[in-house]
Amino acid sequence: MTSFGERLRSRIDSRGPLCVGIDPGTALLHAWGLDDSPAGLEKFARTAVEAAGDLAAAVKPQSAFFERFGSRGVAVLESVVADARAAGALVVMDAKRGDIGSTTAAYAQAYLHPDSPLAADAVTVSPYLGFGSLRPMTDMAFAHGAGLFVLARTSNPEAGEVQLATGPDGGTVAGSIMDRVSDLNRDAGPLGSIGVVLGATLHDLDYPVERLNGPILTPGIGAQGATFADAARLFATARRNVLPSVSRGVLAEGPDLARLRSAVTRLTAEAREHLSG
Numbered sequence: 001m002t003s004f005g006e007r008l009r010s011r012i013d014s015r016g017p018l019c020v021g022i023d024p025g026t027a028l029l030h031a032w033g034l035d036d037s038p039a040g041l042e043k044f045a046r047t048a049v050e051a052a053g054d055l056a057a058a059v060k061p062q063s064a065f066f067e068r069f070g071s072r073g074v075a076v077l078e079s080v081v082a083d084a085r086a087a088g089a090l091v092v093m094d095a096k097r098g099d100i101g102s103t104t105a106a107y108a109q110a111y112l113h114p115d116s117p118l119a120a121d122a123v124t125v126s127p128y129l130g131f132g133s134l135r136p137m138t139d140m141a142f143a144h145g146a147g148l149f150v151l152a153r154t155s156n157p158e159a160g161e162v163q164l165a166t167g168p169d170g171g172t173v174a175g176s177i178m179d180r181v182s183d184l185n186r187d188a189g190p191l192g193s194i195g196v197v198l199g200a201t202l203h204d205l206d207y208p209v210e211r212l213n214g215p216i217l218t219p220g221i222g223a224q225g226a227t228f229a230d231a232a233r234l235f236a237t238a239r240r241n242v243l244p245s246v247s248r249g250v251l252a253e254g255p256d257l258a259r260l261r262s263a264v265t266r267l268t269a270e271a272r273e274h275l276s277g
């Protein structure tokens, strides 16, 4: 069994470091000339996977945009996971789950157990019920060669009020989360399987990211205003471990498949130029 960190290292090295976010929101479906319906969602999702599945290192479906159509939307999400993996991309399920331990165990089964129809390579999780509440997720990930991306400093403007709160020792909440992630990745090679989410929109980080020894998922490039150059500056000491994620910045090129594929190729080259080495 290969670990998620090993698979991600090899995909980034061979395909280049781009994660294509699949966020089928109402505005994008309409811009593609599709109805905001399960049928529109299915057409959109299939095209996005055809555009990125054999080119990008990873795809990141945002579960909320599928869940809004109930069971029919979740069925489309299941096909996205299966089709993207069949095309060779790793799948990061963007679900941002986090709850008390016993419920977290059920989320871990849903997203990381190989027998689940929604089983992905990795899932985004929230540590804001306490890092220890994620234990069932880390156990499941290690048992099945899967990975996690733990929210540390997110790209939204409101994030600092919780994530930059300081404890009695003067350290920030986000810093302590990253310390816990580093502990979990200690001794892992060539890359740990427990990643963090750090927004590319941040101005500074004030954390030695090379210590993480795990992947850094960085959203915020494109529609939220950040660039690959911003990511390269922010994560200068761990550039090779960065997985930049772009959703609307790619999807806005649709619905034409050739245009979408050339956007994925262009953004991959740009990401590689800024983040390799």
Ligand SMILES: O=C(O)c1cc(=O)[nH]c(=O)n1[C@@H]1O[C@H](COP(=O)(O)O)[C@@H](O)[C@H]1O
Binding pocket: 021, 023, 062, 094, 124, 153, 154, 155, 156, 197, 198, 199, 219, 220, 221, 222, 223, 224, 245, 246, 247, 248, 249
């Ligand atoms: O975990 C995420 O992916 C995430 C974390 C974060 O800090 N900020 C953030 O925008 N995201 C997600 O990344 C995607 C960003 O989409 P675009 O702004 O269209 O590229 C959305 O699916 C967000 O839910």
